[in-house]
Amino acid sequence: MLATKPTTQLPAAPARGRSGPPDDGPRRAAPLMVPIRSLGMAHRERIAQHLLALAPHDRYLRFGYPANDEQIRRYTDGLNFDADEIFGIYNRKLQLIAMAHLAFSVNPDCRACAEFGVSVSGHARGRGFGARLFERAAMHARNEGVELLFIHALSENTAMLRIARNAGAKVEKDGSEAEAFLRLPAATLDSRMTEIVEEQIALTDYRLKAQAKQFWDFIGGLQEIRSNLRAGRHRSGP
Numbered sequence: 001m002l003a004t005k006p007t008t009q010l011p012a013a014p015a016r017g018r019s020g021p022p023d024d025g026p027r028r029a030a031p032l033m034v035p036i037r038s039l040g041m042a043h044r045e046r047i048a049q050h051l052l053a054l055a056p057h058d059r060y061l062r063f064g065y066p067a068n069d070e071q072i073r074r075y076t077d078g079l080n081f082d083a084d085e086i087f088g089i090y091n092r093k094l095q096l097i098a099m100a101h102l103a104f105s106v107n108p109d110c111r112a113c114a115e116f117g118v119s120v121s122g123h124a125r126g127r128g129f130g131a132r133l134f135e136r137a138a139m140h141a142r143n144e145g146v147e148l149l150f151i152h153a154l155s156e157n158t159a160m161l162r163i164a165r166n167a168g169a170k171v172e173k174d175g176s177e178a179e180a181f182l183r184l185p186a187a188t189l190d191s192r193m194t195e196i197v198e199e200q201i202a203l204t205d206y207r208l209k210a211q212a213k214q215f216w217d218f219i220g221g222l223q224e225i226r227s228n229l230r231a232g233r234h235r236s237g238p
Contacts, residue, residue, distance in 0.1 A: 033201075034089060034128075034129065034132045035089070035090075035201055035202040035205035035206070036087050036088070036089055036132060036133060036136045036198070036202055037087070037088060037090075037199065037202035037203055037205075037206055038085060038086065038087060038199060038202075039081070039086040039087065039088045039099070040081050040086075041081050043086070043088065043096070044076055044077075044079065046088075046095075046096045047076050047079070047086065047088070047096060047099060048072065048073060048076040049096070050088075050095075050096040050097070050099055050119070050121065051072045051075070051076065051099075051119060052069060052072055053121065054119060054121070054122070055122055058119070058122065059072070060154075061153070061154060061156070061157045061160070062117065062118075062119045063075075064152070064153075064154055064177070079101075083104060083106075084101060084102060084103045084104055085101075085102040085104075085137070085140055086099060086100070086101055086102075087099065087100045087102070087133055087136050087137060087140075088100075089124075089129055089132075089133070090206060090209060091124070091209075092209055092212065092213075093213060094206075094209055094210060094213050095121075097120065097121040097123075097124040097129070098118070098119065098120040098121065098124060098129040098130070098133060099118070099119055099133070100116065100117065100118040100119075100133035100134070100136070100137050101116070101117045101118075102114055102115075102116055102137040102140060102141060103115045103116075103117070104144070104146070110148075112145060112146055112147040112148060113146065113147070113148045113149075113150060114141050114144075114146045114148075114149055114150070115149075115150045115151070115152065116134065116137050116138075116141075116149055116150070116151050117151075118130050118133050118134065118160065118163075130159060130160070130163055131163050131166065134163050134164075134167060135167070136198070137149075138167065138182065138184060139191060139194065139195050139198075140195060141184060142184040142185060142186065142187050142191060143187045143191055143192050143195055144187075145187070146184055147183060147184055148181060148182070148183055148184070149169075149181070149182040149183075149184055150179065150180070150181060150182075151164050151169065151179070151180040151182075152177070152178075152179055152180075153177070153178050153180070154176060154177060154178065155173050155175070155176055155177060155178045156176070157178075161178055161180065164180035164182065165180075167182055168182060169181060169182035170182075
């Protein structure tokens with residue numbers, strides 16, 4: 001069960017930051033650019049560590065049940081990176097702080113459908129990462145010919161349902177569970193080019209973060225060696 005590729009706005013979503021005369025009222029600031037990259041098999045363990053670090057209630061909201069460590073491991077081990085799309089946001093320490101799973105339907109009668117699930121680390125909440133991941137996934141889905149995007153969530157998962165509603169999705173509640181449906185527009189040249197550009201930006205961002213981390217890890221290693229040498233001289237005496 002799933003709970004949630006772009007930073008551009010979906011046509012179905014309310015207009016943001018649209019210019020107009022001064023008497024149009026306050027303008028909403030455009031969303032921040034968040035590098036979101038596609039994740040492959042090499043990222044499987046980082047995905048697992050991200051999900052394992054979620055608090056018990058966050059696991060419950062993400063999966064719809066109180067997933068234990070073994071169940072999360074089975075989920076990550078079963079991720080099909082060829083059939084589905086996984087998206088992630090990394091911080092400067094190359095920690096995966098948010099991820100989304102876009103699962104394409106294997107039902108022959110629902111080939112143009114996909115389901116979206118998302119999770120955000122507790123310390124990274126309130127920055128709009130969930131909404132950005134949803135936009136990224138919806139962009140990729142429409143470019144792949146998906147017409148209907150589903151979000152299955154618990155009714156108490158208000159953050160996820162708010163993201164869906166803001167994108168123009170229809171939300172139907174049935175007791176403790178809710179289902180959101182978002183009809184996607186057809187792909188355009190602009191949507192395809194936007195996805196290509198955003199993926200390249202995300203890949204460049206990831207490489208820069210990896211290089212920076214490597215550099216600081218090297219500096220940290222040198223400092224540790226110096227500290228050990230100083231400690232050794234101190235113990236040996238004059």
